[in-house]
Amino acid sequence: MQLLKDRIMKDGIVKDGDILKVDSFLNHQMDIPLIEEIGREFKRRFEGEEVTKILTIEASGIGIACITAQSFHVPVVFAKKSKTKNIAGEVYTTKVESFTHGITYDVIVSKDFLKPEDKVLLIDDFLANGKSLIGLTDIVKQAGATLVGAGIVIEKGFQEGGKYLRDVMGVRVESLAIVESMSVEGGVVFRD
């Protein structure tokens, strides 16, 4: 998606430790018209696919998921990073290791909101090592629902998540910008 790549080139900041800061338009301050274009692009990528629910994970996926849902005309469900013990039986639970924060979360979704008949599109802002997205696919599996695919705004193509999800897990992953490499000195290079 050229509009997105142009914006990353213009406003993205590469920091040491493979960090790509896009917090001026995507995940701290949010440029709503850009995210509307992102939502429409996800709809084009998954045109013809039946989707009944969009599933994302708090926090930075939520806004993108909500605006994408306007193109798909379906509800959003966001998985919660649990801080409290939950009663077994009421929720699907999976564990997600956070690279950024160095801890493992319990991630939960109420069983009321994902059913075997659901056809689920996953949406998230970033795909890097894939831990969040793998956790969400696990929740879809626990629900017995159908996984349609995953729509990702920015994929760090030099990390293993995208390859693992596509090649090993067989998930259709549509990333709107895939970073092939990046460095503080050289900036961002996109795949293709």
Add this chain to the structure above:
Amino acid sequence: MQLLKDRIMKDGIVKDGDILKVDSFLNHQMDIPLIEEIGREFKRRFEGEEVTKILTIEASGIGIACITAQSFHVPVVFAKKSKTKNIAGEVYTTKVESFTHGITYDVIVSKDFLKPEDKVLLIDDFLANGKSLIGLTDIVKQAGATLVGAGIVIEKGFQEGGKYLRDVMGVRVESLAIVESMSVEGGVVFRD
């Protein structure tokens, strides 16, 4: 807002401990057409007011803020609950005590995204004891920006937050549904 009150009566669940669960349509699963109506209602309530930024706090405010921002044609900034120490000088920081989780968060906003010339509308899903909203007003003050007011989806009118914000702090708070009282047996009673 009658549509919202009707939905709370239909799908809201009152639990012990003054908990109103609206997670089937507002803060776990999200009914996007309803939230579009909520966004338009916030625009009507603040008609004629100049707003340059919408400020909310992760996680459940983000989706509502993004869709509301479509009516105001402004960016969203969401305050982050910090898990890591941040370099002083780069961020505005305030402390917010969470009733639900029994802990105090550091809440941060990058100084890049709130400036003295900004006219800020706060958006959140719930107002109860007001701690989150008071934290956000503190951040607006640190930025030297103008606080236009706060748009709240559901206010627990029997808790002190709304009264304190309006009467002591002088904030214009527009709540789309104000719960006067609620109980497991009797359900929800709205103000007015």
